[in-house]
Amino acid sequence: xxxxxxxxxxxxxxxxxxxxxxxxxxxxxxxxxxxxxxxxxxxxxxxxxxxxxxxxxxxxxxxxxxxxxxxxxxxxxxxxxxxxxxxxxxxxxxxxxxxxxxxx
Numbered sequence: 001x002x003x004x005x006x007x008x009x010x011x012x013x014x015x016x017x018x019x020x021x022x023x024x025x026x027x028x029x030x031x032x033x034x035x036x037x038x039x040x041x042x043x044x045x046x047x048x049x050x051x052x053x054x055x056x057x058x059x060x061x062x063x064x065x066x067x068x069x070x071x072x073x074x075x076x077x078x079x080x081x082x083x084x085x086x087x088x089x090x091x092x093x094x095x096x097x098x099x100x101x102x103x104x
Contacts, residue, residue: 008095016061017092021046022054026063026081026089034080055079063088
């Protein structure tokens with residue numbers, strides 16, 4: 001088994017990459033760096049409780065940071081991808097891209 005394939009399998013076994021919802025959240029964050037909870041909720045189209053659960057897993061694995069900020073109108077929850085999270089998503093995408101190219 002090629003080493004890259006083993007690494008892809010290791011990613012998929014991890015708590016972060018074992019869920020397509022969490023991968024989707026990370027992909028959204030990779031594109032925007034940080035986002036409000038409401039905007040992320042609208043982007044990924046899942047319930048608030050599901051999104052919150054997925055965000056907790058990502059936060060526990062240091063892929064994102066969640067902060068509450070106060071604005072003039074009301075408090076907002078901001079989610080931001082960490083450098084570790086960005087590096088992990090980019091590596092995952094690179095592995096998938098390389099695997100597809102090699103197996104055409």
